[in-house]
Amino acid sequence: MPKVLVSDALSETAVNIFKERGVDVDYEPSLGKDKDKLLSVIGDYDGLAVRSATKATAPIIEAAKNLKVIGRAGIGVDNIDIKSATAAGIVVMNTPYGNAITTAEHAIAMMFALVRNIPQANQSTHAGKWEKSAFMGAEVFGKTLGVIGCGNIGSIVANRGVGLKMRVIAFDPFLTEERAVELGVEKVDIGDLLKRADIVTLHTPLTDQTRNILGRDNLAVLKKGAFVVNCARGGLVDEAALKDALDEGRIAGAALDVYETEPATKHPLFGHPKVVATPHLGASTREAQENVAIQIAEQMADYLIRGAVSNSLNSPSVTAEEAPRLKPFVSLADKLGLFAGQLTQTGVKEIEISYEGEVSELNTKPLTAAAVAGVLKPMLSEVNVVNAPVLAKERGISIVETYRDDADSYDSVIRLRIVTEQQDRTVSGTIFGALPRIVEIKGVEMEAAFAPHMLYTTNEDKPGFIGALGQTLGAAGVNIATFNLGRSAPGEGAIALVAVDDPVSDDVLEKVRALPHVTQAAALSF
Numbered sequence: 001m002p003k004v005l006v007s008d009a010l011s012e013t014a015v016n017i018f019k020e021r022g023v024d025v026d027y028e029p030s031l032g033k034d035k036d037k038l039l040s041v042i043g044d045y046d047g048l049a050v051r052s053a054t055k056a057t058a059p060i061i062e063a064a065k066n067l068k069v070i071g072r073a074g075i076g077v078d079n080i081d082i083k084s085a086t087a088a089g090i091v092v093m094n095t096p097y098g099n100a101i102t103t104a105e106h107a108i109a110m111m112f113a114l115v116r117n118i119p120q121a122n123q124s125t126h127a128g129k130w131e132k133s134a135f136m137g138a139e140v141f142g143k144t145l146g147v148i149g150c151g152n153i154g155s156i157v158a159n160r161g162v163g164l165k166m167r168v169i170a171f172d173p174f175l176t177e178e179r180a181v182e183l184g185v186e187k188v189d190i191g192d193l194l195k196r197a198d199i200v201t202l203h204t205p206l207t208d209q210t211r212n213i214l215g216r217d218n219l220a221v222l223k224k225g226a227f228v229v230n231c232a233r234g235g236l237v238d239e240a241a242l243k244d245a246l247d248e249g250r251i252a253g254a255a256l257d258v259y260e261t262e263p264a265t266k267h268p269l270f271g272h273p274k275v276v277a278t279p280h281l282g283a284s285t286r287e288a289q290e291n292v293a294i295q296i297a298e299q300m301a302d303y304l305i306r307g308a309v310s311n312s313l314n315s316p317s318v319t320a321e322e323a324p325r326l327k328p329f330v331s332l333a334d335k336l337g338l339f340a341g342q343l344t345q346t347g348v349k350e351i352e353i354s355y356e357g358e359v360s361e362l363n364t365k366p367l368t369a370a371a372v373a374g375v376l377k378p379m380l381s382e383v384n385v386v387n388a389p390v391l392a393k394e395r396g397i398s399i400v401e402t403y404r405d406d407a408d409s410y411d412s413v414i415r416l417r418i419v420t421e422q423q424d425r426t427v428s429g430t431i432f433g434a435l436p437r438i439v440e441i442k443g444v445e446m447e448a449a450f451a452p453h454m455l456y457t458t459n460e461d462k463p464g465f466i467g468a469l470g471q472t473l474g475a476a477g478v479n480i481a482t483f484n485l486g487r488s489a490p491g492e493g494a495i496a497l498v499a500v501d502d503p504v505s506d507d508v509l510e511k512v513r514a515l516p517h518v519t520q521a522a523a524l525s526f
């Protein structure tokens, strides 16, 4: 039974879902904050479910020898080293919509808290002061709301802004004009937004491009007296530059839910009279926490039990319905890739995968990933279906997928073509009785099952070869399980694919290569 560690404060509904779906679960909501403890236990788990407190860093991933999936019950995955997870073949998934409304509502709440001085007035009133004139606020009606990042959350904030009768302008390079019109917002560039917005609200992920998007220079361009709301990620705003702008009175106030370093217990902006601060509460409603906990537990259990992948940031999607149908084809694609990879000695330039017949109707992304992983496995030690497409791209290998409705004599065929600096090789296979079989090698028809240990030879089609090969193997104590032959035409190039009981040693291979008419011999394992 797969085992999952929940290392952050997820709704306990997640625990029940894991159990109901046949996943063993340890619920340790504070463990994520103790990185040494996490490091010492993570090796026992197949899945790790987190929010933002757990930092799934490279050392944690390195120690997570059995980990197959990291599930983020929420949106931001900047606490997960996706590059290391990908390299280790760990699927990373999140719940991109479950807390979006809640977070947008928090941004709107923060905006009102800011412009109406609600936290300060609350404190003063509780203290028995009646400082009615000290807390003069501003209306948002008719004001310009500048939304930076108009994705899931930004567009909900924009929609609420429109509802409040604000003029909403948005900067997002990926926002289309049509979508802007649909949302009732004006698409602008960042300079325009900074000059025009009375309230700027941030809703981008933290990336190399967005880090310090409100840095010193951009803060200097902001309209005098504007307000800043950040419920996205610390790091989007240069906190030192923000403090200077507040102190100098260039900015009227800032509402912050997120900080460059979290948890933030000491911060230069804490106690500042113009700052409203919350401790990363954007997603903290009962509704959002139920949503994300249920979703992540379902997604992770589906992956661990059924091989279904959804909302993954580093792996193609596979639905729970597709997973069993794809399974034999994933195995076939992997084995075809391994076959070709083991026979490839020089740099691979292109991998072409053709899907013919019924398989062409399926979701082929996971099959392509499996085929590419198979090709690269004999050359690279750390390759898997998650990182294979990335590794191929890094090495300049182009991946081509083609589709054909018809598979000639078969229901489905996967044809793999490898183009190297010196060769152009094909191998094709099908599924027969739920098992993968080879049906073609280098244009030669063949009918062979894959076996753990195989000997592959190419030879001139001359009498006496089969006997000589059998004798050589017999003399070396190699037991033949099956013997498959194919040739392009009588007397021309022939191929033998021999399943044997044990791995073929280098010694035996040398003897086979020395036989008359043999042009190539290789030991294969699957």
Ligand SMILES: NC(=O)c1ccc[n+]([C@@H]2O[C@H](COP(=O)([O-])OP(=O)(O)OC[C@H]3O[C@@H](n4cnc5c(N)ncnc54)[C@H](O)[C@@H]3O)[C@@H](O)[C@H]2O)c1
Pocket (backbone or CB within 6 Å): 074, 075, 076, 077, 096, 099, 100, 103, 148, 149, 150, 151, 152, 153, 154, 171, 172, 173, 174, 175, 203, 204, 205, 206, 209, 210, 231, 232, 233, 257, 258, 280, 281, 282, 283, 284
């Ligand atoms: N405070 C919280 O508790 C909380 C809760 C949920 C999400 N978040 C954070 O909110 C942010 C937004 O989440 P989302 O679900 O809306 O993400 P999303 O991916 O749906 O939207 C992000 C938007 O930012 C845009 N973008 C990317 N780079 C940009 C750039 N350089 N300039 C302008 N726009 C850019 C993208 O095009 C996209 O439309 C994330 O950082 C997420 O981690 C915070």
Ligand SMILES: O=C(O)[C@H](O)COP(=O)(O)O
Pocket (backbone or CB within 6 Å): 051, 052, 053, 073, 074, 075, 076, 077, 099, 280, 281, 282, 283, 284
């Ligand atoms: O990205 C998110 O989903 C939010 O930042 C929420 O983070 P949390 O789950 O730690 O509250």
